[in-house]
Amino acid sequence: MVENNRWGNFLAHLILIIGVTIVVFPVYVAIIASTHPPGTFVRGVMPLWPGTHAWENYTTAITEGRSRAGTPPIGGMMWNSFIMAMAITIGKLSISILSAFAIVYFRFPFRIFFFWIIFLTLMLPVEVRIVPTFQVVADFGMLNSFAGLSIPLIASATATFLFRQFFMTVPEELMEAARVDGAGPMKFFKDILLPLSITNIAALFVIMFIYGWNQYLWPLLITTDPDYYTIVMGIQRMVTGGDSEPLWHLVMATVVLAALPPVLVILFMQRLFVKGLTETEK
Amino acid sequence: MATITMEKLGKVYAGDVRAVTDVEIDIADGEMIVLVGPSGCGKSTLLRMVAGLETITEGTLKIGDRVVNQLEPAERDIAMVFQNYALYPHMTVFNNLAYGLRNRGFKKDEIDRRVREAATMLEIGQFLDRKPRQLSGGQRQRVAMGRALVREPAAFLFDEPLSNLDAKLRVQMRVEIRQLQKRLRTTSLYVTHDQLEALTMADRLVVLNGGRIEQIGTPMEVYLRPATTFVAGFIGSPAMNMLPADYLRALVSAESLAHLPRAADLIGIRPEDLSLDPAKENEMSLSGRLMLLEPAGAESHLHLTFEGVKDTMVVRLPHVPDVEEGSDLTFSIKRDRLHPFDAATGKRVA
Numbered sequence: 001m002v003e004n005n006r007w008g009n010f011l012a013h014l015i016l017i018i019g020v021t022i023v024v025f026p027v028y029v030a031i032i033a034s035t036h037p038p039g040t041f042v043r044g045v046m047p048l049w050p051g052t053h054a055w056e057n058y059t060t061a062i063t064e065g066r067s068r069a070g071t072p073p074i075g076g077m078m079w080n081s082f083i084m085a086m087a088i089t090i091g092k093l094s095i096s097i098l099s100a101f102a103i104v105y106f107r108f109p110f111r112i113f114f115f116w117i118i119f120l121t122l123m124l125p126v127e128v129r130i131v132p133t134f135q136v137v138a139d140f141g142m143l144n145s146f147a148g149l150s151i152p153l154i155a156s157a158t159a160t161f162l163f164r165q166f167f168m169t170v171p172e173e174l175m176e177a178a179r180v181d182g183a184g185p186m187k188f189f190k191d192i193l194l195p196l197s198i199t200n201i202a203a204l205f206v207i208m209f210i211y212g213w214n215q216y217l218w219p220l221l222i223t224t225d226p227d228y229y230t231i232v233m234g235i236q237r238m239v240t241g242g243d244s245e246p247l248w249h250l251v252m253a254t255v256v257l258a259a260l261p262p263v264l265v266i267l268f269m270q271r272l273f274v275k276g277l278t279e280t281e282k
Numbered sequence: 283m284a285t286i287t288m289e290k291l292g293k294v295y296a297g298d299v300r301a302v303t304d305v306e307i308d309i310a311d312g313e314m315i316v317l318v319g320p321s322g323c324g325k326s327t328l329l330r331m332v333a334g335l336e337t338i339t340e341g342t343l344k345i346g347d348r349v350v351n352q353l354e355p356a357e358r359d360i361a362m363v364f365q366n367y368a369l370y371p372h373m374t375v376f377n378n379l380a381y382g383l384r385n386r387g388f389k390k391d392e393i394d395r396r397v398r399e400a401a402t403m404l405e406i407g408q409f410l411d412r413k414p415r416q417l418s419g420g421q422r423q424r425v426a427m428g429r430a431l432v433r434e435p436a437a438f439l440f441d442e443p444l445s446n447l448d449a450k451l452r453v454q455m456r457v458e459i460r461q462l463q464k465r466l467r468t469t470s471l472y473v474t475h476d477q478l479e480a481l482t483m484a485d486r487l488v489v490l491n492g493g494r495i496e497q498i499g500t501p502m503e504v505y506l507r508p509a510t511t512f513v514a515g516f517i518g519s520p521a522m523n524m525l526p527a528d529y530l531r532a533l534v535s536a537e538s539l540a541h542l543p544r545a546a547d548l549i550g551i552r553p554e555d556l557s558l559d560p561a562k563e564n565e566m567s568l569s570g571r572l573m574l575l576e577p578a579g580a581e582s583h584l585h586l587t588f589e590g591v592k593d594t595m596v597v598r599l600p601h602v603p604d605v606e607e608g609s610d611l612t613f614s615i616k617r618d619r620l621h622p623f624d625a626a627t628g629k630r631v632a
Contacts, residue, residue, distance in 0.1 A: 171366060171368065173364045173365075173366055173368035174368050174370065176333075176335050176355075176362075176364070176368065177362070177364060177368040177369075177370075177429075178370075178381075179334075179335065179354065179355045179356060180333065180334075180335075180355045180356060180360070180361065180362050180382070181356065181381050181382035181385055181429075182356035182382055182385035182386050183356075183381075183385050187385065191370075191381070192370055192372075195372040196371065196372060
């Protein structure tokens with residue numbers, strides 16, 4: 001149907017190249033800036049070729065950070081971010097898959113009502129409920145703790161909704177066959193529903209991990225102890241902290257490192273994701 | 283091995299919707315009962331009530347000597363074959379067969395023995411390591427059967443197991459299921475909407491309509507003496523012709539219908555009971571105009587009209603006759619092959 005039009009091809013590629021350049025260029029600048037000595041970035045003319053200080057800048061960022069200005073080494077912040085992101089991801093996945101299981105497979109009073117309550121919370125992002133949530137977390141004494149960082153972000157209407165939609169497509173006969181085969185509800189969940197959901201779990205894992213990793217406002221609000229700083233808010237502390245000029249070469253190194261785990265998660269999980277897509281069938 | 287006894291079995295859904303009413307069936311040990319009826323007649327609901335997948339709201343259900351109304355499907359010692367097979371898609375064929383046994387805590391070597399035995403019986407031995415999606419429709423059907431077999435249950439329940447297969451495979455599996463059932467002598471309850479499947483597979487068949495039993499009997503009893511006009515129209519293909527007795531009286535000699543009771547105001551005639559041979563003793567003759575001749579290879583269907591009568595009639599002949607459409611033909615039929623019904627109640631009167 002599409003003619004092999006030389007000009008059409010050229011135009012399409014041109015637009016794509018421009019689009020990719022616009023997206024990739026800032027990332028490229030960040031990577032380049034992280035390899036130059038202090039001061040290069042603020043001079044106003046940004047070199048476009050990698051500098052020679054890469055190793056030095058990254059080791060400084062990871063081991064020392066900007067300790068004198070109150071920013072811990074980013075190794076520790078990366079670890080905090082990882083723990084928070086994993087806690088949020090695993091918590092979200094387990095809670096939402098179980099609530100979806102309850103809503104789809106069990107008949108209990110006010111089932112539809114509860115579904116809509118969960119659905120309604122989709123309309124309330126963290127920012128909207130941040131003040132009352134802060135109050136609750138503070139009252140529970142969870143400021144400056146991993147529990148405080150992750151628990152308020154665990155409930156997830158999106159994942160519950162997606163799992164519900166998936167469960168509804170699983171033929172009811174599978175559940176009936178399992179009942180005849182002597183499997184109770186939790187056994188059915190573990191032996192049949194969970195293996196069939198692997199694809200969805202992998203996809204949601206990617207989304208949730210990045211969501212958790214990129215949390216900015218919430219960690220900024222509830223952590224005052226540098227031991228619990230996460231990397232994303234750490235970048236902000238690095239830029240504004242202290243009286244001296246921001247050490248842009250270290251900030252940029254931190255930015256690159258902060259962007260790495262989500263990229264790795266996508267690369268790694270994508271393989272599992274595709275594998276899951278090709279191997280399961282309803 | 284067990285009997286299944288249904289006493290006054292009924293199902294009422296929330297909102298007072300009746301699906302099944304007053305069903306009484308005694309299934310003997312080793313017997314194959316086929317539930318047949320049009321869609322929505324309650325046959326699947328009844329089967330699922332026996333399986334324990336639907337709650338029983340009225341009556342008692344016994345498997346063997348046990349009342350099982352309140353038991354979970356797994357505790358009823360039954361195995362079920364589903365219409366869409368309901369194989370676990372992520373498990374190999376072996377694990378599909380073994381799952382029910384594992385849940386019941388069978389020993390590993392016993393599971394292995396039973397699975398291989400069933401696989402041999404169903405000729406799916408070479409597929410044990412495959413996943414269901416790598417199998418054809420017929421092979422999946424066999425795996426579904428195998429999952430029921432390995433359990434060695436008191437009863438098999440089949441929920442339209444052949445309706446997802448193509449015509450040729452359906453006939454083949456029909457024969458295989460019947461042979462297997464006869465060999466194992468396992469009590470079976472089989473649901474279908476296909477009257478041919480019902481006639482060929484059943485020891486006894488149960489015709490359901492609107493949640494009630496219309497007739498229970500051996501296939502030939504039901505075919506030769508349908509108890510109601512519904513059964514008469516449902517069993518047999520093409521369907522039985524139904525003519526008002528008054529119309530028929532105008533078409534044939536008076537003494538031909540004299541043996542029928544006076545209440546018989548609707549007469550059923552099977553298309554295959556008419557022949558082109560001249561009427562002999564105890565036979566009556568009937569003339570009509572041939573509207574359409576449908577040759578079907580080994581047989582032919584003749585559509586007749588009668589002057590002054592709006593009803594048409596189908597005749598089935600075991601050959602394709604050399605006749606012209608539009609010509610007048612005279613058929614003969616044995617008098618005792620007429621099926622007299624009361625039009626008001628729909629019941630057979632003699």
